[in-house]
Amino acid sequence: MNLILLEPDEIQADGTAVISGKRARHVREVLQAAEGEEIRVGVVNGSTGIATILEDAKQLRLQCNWSGGISPVPRVDLLLAMPRPKVMNRLWPVLASLGVGRILVSNAWKTERSYFDTHVLEPEHIREGLVEGLQQARDTRLPQVSLHKQFKKLVEDQLDGFGPYAARLVAHPGDGVFPREKLAALPAAGRVLLAVGPEGGWTPYELELLGAHGFEAVSWGARTLRTDTACVVLLGLVQSVLG
Amino acid sequence: MNLILLEPDEIQADGTAVISGKRARHVREVLQAAEGEEIRVGVVNGSTGIATILEDAKQLRLQCNWSGGISPVPRVDLLLAMPRPKVMNRLWPVLASLGVGRILVSNAWKTERSYFDTHVLEPEHIREGLVEGLQQARDTRLPQVSLHKQFKKLVEDQLDGFGPYAARLVAHPGDGVFPREKLAALPAAGRVLLAVGPEGGWTPYELELLGAHGFEAVSWGARTLRTDTACVVLLGLVQSVLG
Numbered sequence: 345m346n347l348i349l350l351e352p353d354e355i356q357a358d359g360t361a362v363i364s365g366k367r368a369r370h371v372r373e374v375l376q377a378a379e380g381e382e383i384r385v386g387v388v389n390g391s392t393g394i395a396t397i398l399e400d401a402k403q404l405r406l407q408c409n410w411s412g413g414i415s416p417v418p419r420v421d422l423l424l425a426m427p428r429p430k431v432m433n434r435l436w437p438v439l440a441s442l443g444v445g446r447i448l449v450s451n452a453w454k455t456e457r458s459y460f461d462t463h464v465l466e467p468e469h470i471r472e473g474l475v476e477g478l479q480q481a482r483d484t485r486l487p488q489v490s491l492h493k494q495f496k497k498l499v500e501d502q503l504d505g506f507g508p509y510a511a512r513l514v515a516h517p518g519d520g521v522f523p524r525e526k527l528a529a530l531p532a533a534g535r536v537l538l539a540v541g542p543e544g545g546w547t548p549y550e551l552e553l554l555g556a557h558g559f560e561a562v563s564w565g566a567r568t569l570r571t572d573t574a575c576v577v578l579l580g581l582v583q584s585v586l587g
Numbered sequence: 588m589n590l591i592l593l594e595p596d597e598i599q600a601d602g603t604a605v606i607s608g609k610r611a612r613h614v615r616e617v618l619q620a621a622e623g624e625e626i627r628v629g630v631v632n633g634s635t636g637i638a639t640i641l642e643d644a645k646q647l648r649l650q651c652n653w654s655g656g657i658s659p660v661p662r663v664d665l666l667l668a669m670p671r672p673k674v675m676n677r678l679w680p681v682l683a684s685l686g687v688g689r690i691l692v693s694n695a696w697k698t699e700r701s702y703f704d705t706h707v708l709e710p711e712h713i714r715e716g717l718v719e720g721l722q723q724a725r726d727t728r729l730p731q732v733s734l735h736k737q738f739k740k741l742v743e744d745q746l747d748g749f750g751p752y753a754a755r756l757v758a759h760p761g762d763g764v765f766p767r768e769k770l771a772a773l774p775a776a777g778r779v780l781l782a783v784g785p786e787g788g789w790t791p792y793e794l795e796l797l798g799a800h801g802f803e804a805v806s807w808g809a810r811t812l813r814t815d816t817a818c819v820v821l822l823g824l825v826q827s828v829l830g
Contacts, residue, residue: 346811438816481810567724568589577823
């Protein structure tokens with residue numbers, strides 16, 4: 345945690361907040377900050393600032409001072425075919441730390457339908473994982489997450505509502521290259537949608553459907569990566585170009 | 588597994604091999620390949636090729652045909668401050684799938700010494716993790732791993748023995764940028780050493796020591812990433828430039 349993130353309703357009118365549990369433990373044991381000392385804080389989807397520790401009793405009472413604004417929405421969104429719940433669970437903090445505007449979790453032919461019946465997709469669980477990643481990356485901007493059990497409907501009818509996107513990319517091992525120059529030439533506010541498939545890959549039908557809706561196949565290289573590794577590598581590449 | 592990897596001593600003089608356990612299960616259940624059908628195989632640190640399934644009884648008997656050579660040694664090595672064992676354990680297959688020549692696991696000021704007393708660093712365990720990653724990436728070239736409990740000795744006396752390196756980079760969140768042009772301009776055989784620090788980061792002394800030995804601070808951007816995420820993002824970037 346490089347930032348202690350507070351929920352909006354934790355902050356009182358006088359700018360104080362009381363935290364306990366995991367965050368308080370982190371302040372005490374990792375940051376080793378005590379009464380009178382300052383720590384970095386932020387509000388979910390809000391400002392960042394500095395808090396003074398007023399009281400370190402059973403709970404930790406903070407006096408917050410908001411000086412930093414909220415970071416802009418990251419210029420990349422992720423369309424992710426739902427991986428095994430265990431993998432999805434590990435990805436929440438990682439995706440939030442890398443910075444994505446929106447995560448569209450989708451069904452796909454090679455995704456098991458049962459993957460959607462998991463606590464890993466419950467809103468509180470998602471939020472907890474994302475907040476962990478934001479605290480790591482010192483960000484307050486929470487990615488928006490939506491679940492889509494009908495891939496075709498998502499691509500044909502719903503995607504345009506999330507855009508507009510200046511580029512749509514689909515990760516597909518093999519021939520594609522990474523369109524560095526193209527991304528670098530996008531207008532400054534141009535947003536990118538990156539689609540990453542399930543463990544067994546997209547089916548030819550799915551690739552065709554994505555292609556018909558403007559998705560360009562991209563690849564990191566000759567090596568076939570696991571879904572979660574591919575997400576991290578490709579988001580890292582996209583972000584390194586978009587800045 | 589996009590390639591079934593065999594150990595050299597599993598292959599008989601007539602090119603047959605017998606596999607069981609995890610790999611046999613993968614052939615049957617995921618690839619759904621049966622007697623008479625062909626699957627992709629490789630030998631650790633050796634050729635790739637095609638194997639015909641001769642017999643699918645309790646074990647799986649294969650007839651191998653080697654046609655592909657061994658891939659070149661990846662042009663990047665990783666100097667990694669030993670993370671928590673659980674994280675290291677998850678990283679073995681990921682690092683092998685991304686492709687690294689050598690992994691130097693090092694002590695650092697903010698690494699707990701007890702991290703070195705773990706089964707995760709036992710040779711058979713490391714090999715198992717790396718082989719999993721190679722099978723994913725369809726590679727046979729096993730990264731070489733060495734353990735270094737003395738960071739100073741490693742940097743001052745031992746590193747030159749692993750090189751030569753055309754560039755030495757140390758991941759450090761903040762000011763640095765990613766030296767894309769510099770890496771792109773390296774000679775075709777030029778090798779790169781990337782150093783990634785412990786959870787709490789390098790100490791000023793360690794950064795100074797690395798700096799004095801030719802390491803240039805690089806960063807992926809303003810966001811501070813977890814050690815394992817930083818490894819994947821930065822290796823992904825380095826490999827995407829070196830090809």
